[in-house]
Structures are given as C-alpha cells and as structure tokens.
Amino acid sequence: MMSRIIALAVAAAIIPLGALAPLAAQAEPCPGNSQALGTERVIEVDTKSTPRVGRKHFASTLPLARKELVLTFDDGPWPGTTPKVLDALKHECVRATFFLLGKNAEAHPQLARRTLAEGHSIGHHTYAHPLLDHMPLAKAEAEINRGIEEDEYAVYGQRRTEPAVPFFRFPGFASNRALLERMSERGIVVFGADVWASDWLPMSPEQELRLILARIEQVGRGIVLFHDTKAQTAQMLPAFLRELKRRGFHIVHVVPAGSRGVLN
Ligand SMILES: [Zn+2]
Numbered sequence: 001m002m003s004r005i006i007a008l009a010v011a012a013a014i015i016p017l018g019a020l021a022p023l024a025a026q027a028e029p030c031p032g033n034s035q036a037l038g039t040e041r042v043i044e045v046d047t048k049s050t051p052r053v054g055r056k057h058f059a060s061t062l063p064l065a066r067k068e069l070v071l072t073f074d075d076g077p078w079p080g081t082t083p084k085v086l087d088a089l090k091h092e093c094v095r096a097t098f099f100l101l102g103k104n105a106e107a108h109p110q111l112a113r114r115t116l117a118e119g120h121s122i123g124h125h126t127y128a129h130p131l132l133d134h135m136p137l138a139k140a141e142a143e144i145n146r147g148i149e150e151d152e153y154a155v156y157g158q159r160r161t162e163p164a165v166p167f168f169r170f171p172g173f174a175s176n177r178a179l180l181e182r183m184s185e186r187g188i189v190v191f192g193a194d195v196w197a198s199d200w201l202p203m204s205p206e207q208e209l210r211l212i213l214a215r216i217e218q219v220g221r222g223i224v225l226f227h228d229t230k231a232q233t234a235q236m237l238p239a240f241l242r243e244l245k246r247r248g249f250h251i252v253h254v255v256p257a258g259s260r261g262v263l264n
Pocket of ligand 1: 171172
C-alpha cells in the first residue's frame with residue numbers, strides 16, 4: 001500500500017495533470033494478483049530526444065533509472081507462444097513493446113489485435129526479416145514499409161506506411177547510416193537493446209532464466225530483448241517476472257510522444 005501511495009505521489013509530481021488518469025489507472029491493484037510486478041511508469045519517446053536507443057549498438061539508451069527495465073518482444077505474433085507471453089504479462093499487469101513481423105501479423109491478425117487490446121505498444125520489424133544493411137536503400141525501405149503496412153492493417157484495419165506507433169527495430173540489428181537517417185527523417189525511433197536473453201539459441205527455459213537475470217543484474221537497467229516466437233521464452237516468462245519483482249526491478253512502458261492514454 002505504501003509503495004502505491006508513493007508511486008501515485010511521484011506520478012502527481014512529475015506528470016502533467018491531463019496525463020495523470022491513465023498512469024493512475026495503472027497503479028491500481030492488478031486484478032487477481034496482489035503480488036503483481038505491475039507497470040511502474042510510462043515514458044513518451046520521440047526521434048527528437050531519442051532517435052535511436054539501446055547501448056548494444058548505439059551511443060545512448062532510454063532515460064531509465066537504476067533497476068528500470070523496458071521489455072520488448074520481436075518476430076511475432078506467433079500461435080502457441082505469443083498467447084503464453086501475453087498471458088504472463090497480463091497476470092503481472094506488465095506492459096511491453098512488440099516489434100511485429102508483417103508476414104506474421106498478416107497470418108495472425110487476431111493475435112496482433114489482442115496484443116494491442118491488452119495495452120502493449122506495437123512496433124515494427126519489417127515484413128519478412130531480411131537483413132537490410134547491404135540492400136539498396138529503396139529496396140530496404142520498401143521492405144520496411146511493407147512490414148508497417150501489414151502490421152497496421154492487422155492491428156488497426158488501416159493500410160498505411162505512417163505507423164501509429166513509430167517504433168522500429170532492424171532485423172539482426174543490421175542497419176546503416178543512410179537507413180538510420182531515413183528513419184530519423186520519418187520520425188521513427190529505432191530501438192536496439194541494452195540486454196538480451198540470446199533466446200535465438202537452443203536452451204532450456206531454466207537456462208534462459210538464469211542467463212537473462214545474470215545479464216540484467218550486470219547492466220542494471222535498460223531495454224530487454226526477447227522473442228515471443230520462442231517456446232523457452234514463453235515458458236520462463238512467468239518465473240522471470242516474479243523474480244524481477246523479488247529483486248526490486250521496475251517496468252517502464254514506452255509510448256510515442258503525445259499519445260499517452262490515447263492508443264490504449
Ligand atoms: Zn527479429
């Protein structure tokens with residue numbers, strides 16, 4: 001109770017009045033789970049202040065305090081695994097960002113819509129996951145736009161290349177200067193990562209849990225990369241979220257500038 005009061009007091013001190021309602025709503029108890037990790041706060045992200053984030057590949061990351069994490073999931077939506085990931089996040093009232101593949105959103109639009117409906121941010125990750133860094137610029141941008149179009153159509157029913165949430169992650173983090181400049185011109189924030197689970201490698205859920213927790217303790221804060229297409233990630237997520245709570249980590253949700261409370 002005390003931490004909730006403090007959270008609300010902090011929110012009231014730093015958030016403009018008009019934006020307080022959605023944040024306060026998130027501080028409500030989590031239905032069915034009095035011990036939930038929860039979502040501590042929401043931050044707005046835009047290309048003016050943070051054109052690219054994630055220290056694995058870029059010079060800076062999101063303005064996070066110690067023990068604050070932003071959870072991200074790539075390559076979905078995927079039947080079998082994405083629903084489990086969504087269930088685990090919902091149980092803990094945690095909001096994350098999903099970087100969808102256009103071809104998967106096209107094939108599984110109901111899962112893409114569920115992801116939005118449960119309060120997560122929908123970012124983009126191309127149509128079919130090619131590496132774009134050595135592709136001609138126009139071809140690379142066409143692939144990016146095809147992905148955005150399919151995601152937007154699946155999630156919002158609108159085929160457009162200007163995304164509702166202008167967040168993008170390059171497949172394999174394979175970008176180049178021209179592409180990064182193009183994204184910045186378009187007002188699209190490029191997400192890298194600060195820490196990852198290496199969940200593209202075969203490993204048991206227990207191994208993945210140990211590995212990601214050790215790496216998170218090492219970096220202390222930042223953007224965490226998972227793949228919601230991976231069975232071991234879906235399986236370890238409930239235990240991972242409980243462990244974050246036990247260790248005193250906090251979850252921060254990222255949304256586009258000016259959109260707080262509008263998209264969800
Ligand atoms: Zn990917």
